[in-house]
Amino acid sequence: MSIIRIDTDILIIGGGAAGCFAAVEIHKKSPDSKVVIMEKAHIERSGCLAMGLNAINAYIHSGQTPESYVSYVEKQFVGIIRKDLVYGIAQGLNEAVRDVEKMGLPIDRNDDGTYKKRGKRSIRIFGERLKPLLAEAVQKTPAQILNRVVATNFIYDGERVCGAFGYGVRNSTFYVVRAKAVIVATGGASGIYKPNNPGVARHLMWYCPWNVGTGYAMGIRIGAEMTSFENRFIALRVKDVHAPTGTIAVGAHSKQINARGEDYLERYYKHIGGNKCLTQHRLLATIEETKAGRGPCYLDTTTLSESDERRLKEDFLNMNPQIVLLWAGKGMNPRNKPVEIHGTEPFVVGGHCQAGYWIDKERNTTVKGLYAAGEVAGGAPKKYVSGSWVEARIATATALEDIKDVSLGDIDDSIIQIEKNRVLSPLNKKSGVSPLEMRERLQKIMDEYAGGISMNYVIHEERLLEARRLLKCLKERIKDMTAVNNYNLVEALECVDRIDVARVLVEHLIYRKETRWSCYQPRLDYPEKKDERWLVFVNSIYNPDTDEIKMVERPLCQ
Amino acid sequence: MSIFIDENICNGCKGLAEARCERICPGDLCYRKENMKAAIRDQSACWTCAACVKECPVQAIELRLPFQACSNGASLKARLKHDKTIWTVWYADGHQEEFIIQAKCLKGDR
Numbered sequence: 076m077s078i079i080r081i082d083t084d085i086l087i088i089g090g091g092a093a094g095c096f097a098a099v100e101i102h103k104k105s106p107d108s109k110v111v112i113m114e115k116a117h118i119e120r121s122g123c124l125a126m127g128l129n130a131i132n133a134y135i136h137s138g139q140t141p142e143s144y145v146s147y148v149e150k151q152f153v154g155i156i157r158k159d160l161v162y163g164i165a166q167g168l169n170e171a172v173r174d175v176e177k178m179g180l181p182i183d184r185n186d187d188g189t190y191k192k193r194g195k196r197s198i199r200i201f202g203e204r205l206k207p208l209l210a211e212a213v214q215k216t217p218a219q220i221l222n223r224v225v226a227t228n229f230i231y232d233g234e235r236v237c238g239a240f241g242y243g244v245r246n247s248t249f250y251v252v253r254a255k256a257v258i259v260a261t262g263g264a265s266g267i268y269k270p271n272n273p274g275v276a277r278h279l280m281w282y283c284p285w286n287v288g289t290g291y292a293m294g295i296r297i298g299a300e301m302t303s304f305e306n307r308f309i310a311l312r313v314k315d316v317h318a319p320t321g322t323i324a325v326g327a328h329s330k331q332i333n334a335r336g337e338d339y340l341e342r343y344y345k346h347i348g349g350n351k352c353l354t355q356h357r358l359l360a361t362i363e364e365t366k367a368g369r370g371p372c373y374l375d376t377t378t379l380s381e382s383d384e385r386r387l388k389e390d391f392l393n394m395n396p397q398i399v400l401l402w403a404g405k406g407m408n409p410r411n412k413p414v415e416i417h418g419t420e421p422f423v424v425g426g427h428c429q430a431g432y433w434i435d436k437e438r439n440t441t442v443k444g445l446y447a448a449g450e451v452a453g454g455a456p457k458k459y460v461s462g463s464w465v466e467a468r469i470a471t472a473t474a475l476e477d478i479k480d481v482s483l484g485d486i487d488d489s490i491i492q493i494e495k496n497r498v499l500s501p502l503n504k505k506s507g508v509s510p511l512e513m514r515e516r517l518q519k520i521m522d523e524y525a526g527g528i529s530m531n532y533v534i535h536e537e538r539l540l541e542a543r544r545l546l547k548c549l550k551e552r553i554k555d556m557t558a559v560n561n562y563n564l565v566e567a568l569e570c571v572d573r574i575d576v577a578r579v580l581v582e583h584l585i586y587r588k589e590t591r592w593s594c595y596q597p598r599l600d601y602p603e604k605k606d607e608r609w610l611v612f613v614n615s616i617y618n619p620d621t622d623e624i625k626m627v628e629r630p631l632c633q
Numbered sequence: 634m635s636i637f638i639d640e641n642i643c644n645g646c647k648g649l650a651e652a653r654c655e656r657i658c659p660g661d662l663c664y665r666k667e668n669m670k671a672a673i674r675d676q677s678a679c680w681t682c683a684a685c686v687k688e689c690p691v692q693a694i695e696l697r698l699p700f701q702a703c704s705n706g707a708s709l710k711a712r713l714k715h716d717k718t719i720w721t722v723w724y725a726d727g728h729q730e731e732f733i734i735q736a737k738c739l740k741g742d743r
Contacts, residue, residue, distance in 0.1 A: 181736065
């Protein structure tokens with residue numbers, strides 16, 4: 076097994092929305108700085124944007140302000156957000172969108188040249204090729220792109236992150252990348268819970284199935300502080316294909332109706348004094364209607380005009396072609412029949428919700444030399460793609476400033492050997508636990524004991540304690556995992572990362588003894604929201620020496 | 634089934650180090666067999682993102698849905714042009730629908 080050693084100024088882990096934007100930014104600000112992107116797949120079509128995108132849902136239209144944006148996000152998350160982070164994002168949204176438009180992204184415009192408003196904070200784009208366009212912008216810079224290299228761990232000397240290890244699946248080569256600064260931009264975590272679709276359709280899911288929480292797990296393993304994992308995200312999506320409902324509800328103004336044709340949303344938020352339905356209430360209402368025997372629930376697309384319908388299909392082809400295929404397979408059009416909706420399995424994400432690294436305004440993590448941007452960065456929900464670009468911009472400015480008086484760290488050969496052996500060990504075993512078995516076991520534990528779909532997402536202490544115990548046992552079986560080829564080895568590494576993320580998630584779920592987010596974190600044993608006690612961030616720090624997860628609280632204002 | 638690769642159309646991207654679908658698949662699922670035809674190693678791991686469908690220069694790859702999601706056959710193909718993407722959808726009854734969608738703004742429009 077050969078080893079490739081690379082030295083760089085800044086290493087970006089994950090060449091997705093945030094990672095690509097970061098590489099372009101560094102080149103703009105400091106053309107002489109060396110950049111390496113370590114990417115698990117190929118940056119032209121990887122991660123969340125592989126399918127494309129039809130809207131940018133974080134944008135400040137005229138009449139709105141960064142302040143109004145922050146207050147919207149705060150309401151959506153029932154008082155718990157990092158206002159400093161969200162404000163910084165809001166200030167940069169429009170400029171970031173304009174930058175990506177200049178890369179070639181088509182955006183729907185009015186005759187006067189302004190962007191057409193899709194929703195209050197949303198614009199319509201033709202983003203089938205958004206990812207290739209971002210990649211093209213990166214390819215115009217001298218950044219070195221390591222496609223098909225899976226990041227496995229940070230290189231950490233106990234003080235500072237000085238690079239990362241990776242495994243190249245095409246050339247069976249171990250990578251040691253030394254860097255003065257590392258920006259982690261790997262995305263959130265799917266596959267922690269049992270997915271909606273079983274068996275051969277297991278990856279027909281909402282979130283990118285290859286975003287498995289590696290960036291979180293790598294941070295957890297070096298004791299980086301994490302925040303708000305208990306703020307899970309469960310998406311309300313089109314049943315079976317998990318196409319976004321916003322395209323229909325916001326883009327085409329369709330109402331949510333139950334099986335009796337009733338518009339059911341109002342009764343779930345009017346009584347709590349709201350005049351606007353929170354994203355989580357759209358899901359909660361749908362679950363409750365179904366439990367009450369008034370499901371299935373739908374988005375009423377039967378009122379669409381023929382041109383609306385065509386436009387809707389075009390929007391979906393730009394982002395989720397499966398739903399167009401679903402209609403074609405059923406031999407129907409959305410005008411003939413409402414579109415059935417349901418909740419997905421829970422995900423751990425920092426772009427829709429706020430699970431991730433605990434960071435400061437400059438996007439420093441709690442570990443020196445490590446900066447976070449995009450979905451892995453916590454505390455700033457509803458940042459989506461445009462907010463991820465803004466975070467990438469902020470993180471690169473911080474990293475560039477920081478490395479002025481930093482030199483590359485020395486890496487002991489023994490550390491390289493230990494990591495190489497850890498990564499490759501599944502290949503050397505003849506019998507044991509397959510990655511598939513490991514993943515299914517994890518997903519079953521999480522589904523049944525930590526509030527998955529089969530439990531209607533609800534959680535309570537006794538079951539969570541059982542999840543804690545079972546996950547600890549499962550972690551002990553990691554050493555028995557086998558792999559027969561590189562593809563299989565990556566699956567095994569994904570299991571390791573998912574288990575680390577799941578364990579932290581369970582501790583967060585245990586710790587918050589209230590119900591803050593009625594759908595994302597519904598506690599049967601503490602069903603009320605308790606502002607006097609729980610208007611705090613729940614954070615965690617893993618200790619790799621003792622294998623313990625320490626929980627800490629942080630005040631709302633930072 | 635998530636994607637269907639028509640071996641009669643696939644030319645294996647001869648001359649390239651990797652087939653284009655193999656190069657692009659975000660899940661590392663496509664590969665080239667010994668007969669230089671593309672294949673998918675695990676249908677159940679496919680996200681149906683259509684990256685391979687779009688990248689294939691000879692339209693040998695169709696997007697289909699797993700049987701459990703929709704038991705009637707329908708398929709989808711895409712052709713990438715310089716600034717637009719052309720989609721063809723085949724319905725279960727055989728009729729088809731075409732969509733031509735802008736995918737890139739040209740230099741002068743930016």
